[in-house]
Amino acid sequence: MEKFLLLIRQDLDKVNQMTKEEYQVKLDAMLRWVDDLAKSGNYVSAEPLLTTGSYVSYDGVSSDGPFIEAKEAIGGYFIITANDLDHAAALAQTCPQVISGEVGIEVRPLRIK
Template identity: 45%
Template sequence: MEKFMLIVREDLSRISKLTTEERLSTSPDMMPWVESLIASGKYITGQPLMLTGRYVTQHGVTSDGPFIESKEGVSGYDIIEAENIEEAVKIAQSCPMVKIGHAIREVRPLMNMDEFFPKDDK
């Protein structure tokens, strides 16, 4: 099994005008989908993201970064396990937010760092 991040991309300009309660109440009920992934043993973790944050660069820290001024941006994530990227894509396509056109899911494999930095078995 491989690990994948399903990145949630939404219209940040639209959801930034909503309260947290409105944002969550206007989204489809995600719990049955998450519960089905948990039951299948494929779900690891996930969360919606707050719309505020900081960009940290070598030149400093920016408050309320440009991500809030962008039309589309990252609004959450889920980490799952799947046999391959094709299965991960099928899982992403089954997301209620994707099905109604409320969000886009970017599917990205996670690197297995153990391949590059094996754990010492002492």
């Protein structure tokens, strides 16, 4: 099994407009998905991200979060195991917020030596 990083890309405006009840419903669905990943042996770890932060490059700090005035940003990440990239992408497609069209997930293999 290989490890993969799933970057959760979401519309920050929509996230910030959710009520506590709407947020809880989405969180519960994500927790059920995580539970399914764990039961299948594919879950390694995950964390949500705050919308604050900085973008740093050779020229210094060029932006404070949300980054580069983007409407969409990375709202969190997962590390999973999968047989290959296709398997990892198939697992990402089962995310309830992907199914509903609320988020996109970038799937990247981890370079582990």
